Amino acid sequence: MTRPYYGVVQHATSKCGIDGLISSAGLFCPSIIQIKDYIFVKEFWNHDEEDSLQALETLEKQYNYDKKKIEMAVNSWSLGDFFVGSDSPLMDNDKILQEFGNVLVFFWKQRVKELFPERNVVVKTGHELMGEFGLCITMYEE
Helix, strand or coil: CCCCCCCHHHHHHHHHHHHHHHHHHHHHCCCEEEECCEEEEHHHCCCCCCCHHHHHHHHHHHCCCCHHHHHHHHHCEEHHHHHCCCCCHHHHCHHHHHHHHHHHHHHHHHHHHHHCCCCCEEEEEEECCCCCCCEEEEEEEC
């Protein structure tokens, strides 16, 4: 008996369900906000509209008004933290985690090009970029 083709779409829809796929859309095409001249992944900016400017002023003082460092401080995230609570053995596979990072970088670059075509925004992975653990993703304007 021949096994039927089981492609990426079928795998995603059978493993994630519709709620998981909708959430995935937000992961691969995140909301990006601009505060003053800074750009942040909205999910990583933990401040409401009322205290955003005060929080930003604190970051500006902390990082001596270095725009790149401020954006990296907010936009850097450990890839492993996306899966907190997961017991998947794939989390210990560096190649799989790097591939996940590559996919995020690709889609986040497309997102910021769409929103800010005139700006030189860098999206990249690296290890412990701003004090996070392990492989991380970050975004900042060059």
